[in-house]
Amino acid sequence: MKVLVAVKRVVDYNVKVRPKADGSDVDTANVKMSINPFCEIAVEEAVRLKEKGVVSEIVAVSMGPKQCQEQIRTALALGADRGILVETAEELQPLAVAKCLKAIVEKEEPQMVIMGKQSIDGDNNQTGQMLGALTGMAQGTFASEVVVEDGAVKVTREIDGGLQTVELKLPAVVTTDLRLNEPRYASLPNIMKAKKKPLDTTTPADLGVDITPRTKTLKVEPPAERQAGVKVADVAELVEKLKNEAKVI
Amino acid sequence: MSILVIAEHDNAELKGATLNTIAAAKAIGDDIHVLVAGAGCGAVAEAAAKVDGVAKVILADNVAYEHQLAENVAKLVADLGKNFSHILAPATTTGKNMLPRAAALLDVQPISDIVAVESADTFKRPIYAGNVIATVQSSDAIKVVSVRSTAFDAVAAEGGSAAVESVDIADDAAVSSFVGEELAESDRPELTAAKVVISGGRGMQNGDNFEMLYKLADKLGAAVGASRAAVDAGFVPNDMQVGQTGKIVAPDLYIAVGISGAIQHLAGMKDSKVIVAINKDEEAPIFSVADYGLVADLFDAVPELETKL
Numbered sequence: 001m002k003v004l005v006a007v008k009r010v011v012d013y014n015v016k017v018r019p020k021a022d023g024s025d026v027d028t029a030n031v032k033m034s035i036n037p038f039c040e041i042a043v044e045e046a047v048r049l050k051e052k053g054v055v056s057e058i059v060a061v062s063m064g065p066k067q068c069q070e071q072i073r074t075a076l077a078l079g080a081d082r083g084i085l086v087e088t089a090e091e092l093q094p095l096a097v098a099k100c101l102k103a104i105v106e107k108e109e110p111q112m113v114i115m116g117k118q119s120i121d122g123d124n125n126q127t128g129q130m131l132g133a134l135t136g137m138a139q140g141t142f143a144s145e146v147v148v149e150d151g152a153v154k155v156t157r158e159i160d161g162g163l164q165t166v167e168l169k170l171p172a173v174v175t176t177d178l179r180l181n182e183p184r185y186a187s188l189p190n191i192m193k194a195k196k197k198p199l200d201t202t203t204p205a206d207l208g209v210d211i212t213p214r215t216k217t218l219k220v221e222p223p224a225e226r227q228a229g230v231k232v233a234d235v236a237e238l239v240e241k242l243k244n245e246a247k248v249i
Numbered sequence: 250m251s252i253l254v255i256a257e258h259d260n261a262e263l264k265g266a267t268l269n270t271i272a273a274a275k276a277i278g279d280d281i282h283v284l285v286a287g288a289g290c291g292a293v294a295e296a297a298a299k300v301d302g303v304a305k306v307i308l309a310d311n312v313a314y315e316h317q318l319a320e321n322v323a324k325l326v327a328d329l330g331k332n333f334s335h336i337l338a339p340a341t342t343t344g345k346n347m348l349p350r351a352a353a354l355l356d357v358q359p360i361s362d363i364v365a366v367e368s369a370d371t372f373k374r375p376i377y378a379g380n381v382i383a384t385v386q387s388s389d390a391i392k393v394v395s396v397r398s399t400a401f402d403a404v405a406a407e408g409g410s411a412a413v414e415s416v417d418i419a420d421d422a423a424v425s426s427f428v429g430e431e432l433a434e435s436d437r438p439e440l441t442a443a444k445v446v447i448s449g450g451r452g453m454q455n456g457d458n459f460e461m462l463y464k465l466a467d468k469l470g471a472a473v474g475a476s477r478a479a480v481d482a483g484f485v486p487n488d489m490q491v492g493q494t495g496k497i498v499a500p501d502l503y504i505a506v507g508i509s510g511a512i513q514h515l516a517g518m519k520d521s522k523v524i525v526a527i528n529k530d531e532e533a534p535i536f537s538v539a540d541y542g543l544v545a546d547l548f549d550a551v552p553e554l555e556t557k558l
Binding site: 136141 | 386
């Protein structure tokens with residue numbers, strides 16, 4: 001079966017972003033960009049399913065500026081077969097991304113769409129669920145285990161109290177949580193090979209999707225700073241401070 | 250302005266996060282309706298009717314909603330929600346799973362995990378693991394919003410006397426089914442609701458050593474959490490993870506034991522009132538947010554702390 005994997009270009013997780021001085025946006029000039037960690041887990045899961053013989057083809061999709069090709073190439077180096085870039089310089093909000101993905105799903109007809117549960121920039125945790133709604137597909141969010149059998153997929157989900165398992169008819173959307181797998185490193189030969197894999201480019205307009213933003217960011221600001229407190233010499237002093245100064249015990 | 254709040258429950262009890270979400274709803278307007286969707290959940294609806302500030306409770310009691318399958322509940326929420334100006338749900342795993350699906354059915358761009366209400370259409374929410382707070386304005390006709398429960402003080406569970414109205418809608422999309430669940434059994438308070446949280450990190454070295462933290466927790470009536478490093482190392486199960494992608498906590502007292510303090514962890518606990526860090530590495534970033542830092546070997550300090558309390 002065919003699997004579609006969505007990958008997002010985000011500020012690398014090691015970078016501590018800051019708001020611009022005018023508070024209009026975050027400052028992402030000259031910072032390192034990477035594939036969103038949850039998306040990398042999605043690619044890895046698709047590749048493992050292919051290695052098991054469950055999946056025959058993996059299509060990696062990304063959306064945004066031309067540079068998103070880099071993240072698609074990363075997915076191709078990890079084992080995806082071909083890429084699609086939905087290119088736009090405009091802001092893409094999760095609803096718009098879900099609409100573009102729906103258009104691609106209609107064209108490609110994958111049996112499963114695997115994507116990250118959230119991106120570490122917007123922290124929205126929405127797109128997979130919205131793609132499910134727009135296509136009518138079932139959704140298995142926050143997955144820690146994915147088992148495909150008999151035209152269905154069993155997804156074990158990380159929920160607040162523990163784990164929940166649901167069974168979804170295919171086609172379905174799966175969003176990955178951290179412990180689904182540990183992504184491999186791309187080998188140099190695979191990175192070289194990835195450069196020759198096909199990568200098509202389209203646009204939201206070609207897909208017939210209106211991407212007009214529905215929300216506007218009025219300002220961004222740093223959170224209230226916490227001041228570092230004091231170092232205590234020993235446990236006795238800690239207990240004394242908690243009792244008499246902080247009065248929390 | 251009429252607001253639909255989606256109740257969090259397990260068919261038996263109304264969960265506390267609902268009360269925080271109703272508090273956020275009150276900051277928007279005062280015509281607050283609560284939807285209780287589940288199966289055999291009449292008692293939950295009765296409890297919701299008593300909550301301070303609730304005007305009406307809508308009860309959708311049907312086997313299709315028993316396990317909160319998003320495919321079914323989102324359809325119900327979208328159907329009922331189109332008559333409201335706002336739809337709010339707690340930003341729990343249940344809310345996060347269902348709400349965006351309902352929003353997409355309504356052609357709305359939802360706003361996730363708000364920490365403040367600025368006006369009826371403008372909200373504050375953390376982005377980039379809480380390193381930045383964005384003020385976001387929605388132009389959609391219906392505002393669909395998930396609420397970070399730790400950012401709003403719960404309303405009183407008693408004091409209201411709303412009517413309960415049953416609706417007979419059975420939205421079964423028939424594309425998903427519940428297989429089973431493994432829920433952690435614990436006599437300790439829930440992580441997100443506890444007044445005191447003690448978390449262990451990689452420095453705990455193994456799962457058995459968490460026993461020290463459980464003992465200390467029982468003395469303080471605390472919940473026990475963990476850093477991602479401790480969960481990834483297999484010391485403890487994933488539902489104990491505190492951080493950007495785990496649980497967000499804001500207790501009166503947070504004790505970080507053997508946790509270095511990656512920004513992803515700080516995102517989950519830095520709104521705690523008082524933070525204590527115990528770590529033998531005095532350069533650990535956790536000390537930069539701690540009110541009280543103790544540079545010590547946790548294997549000496551934790552047992553000593555337990556005996557001195």
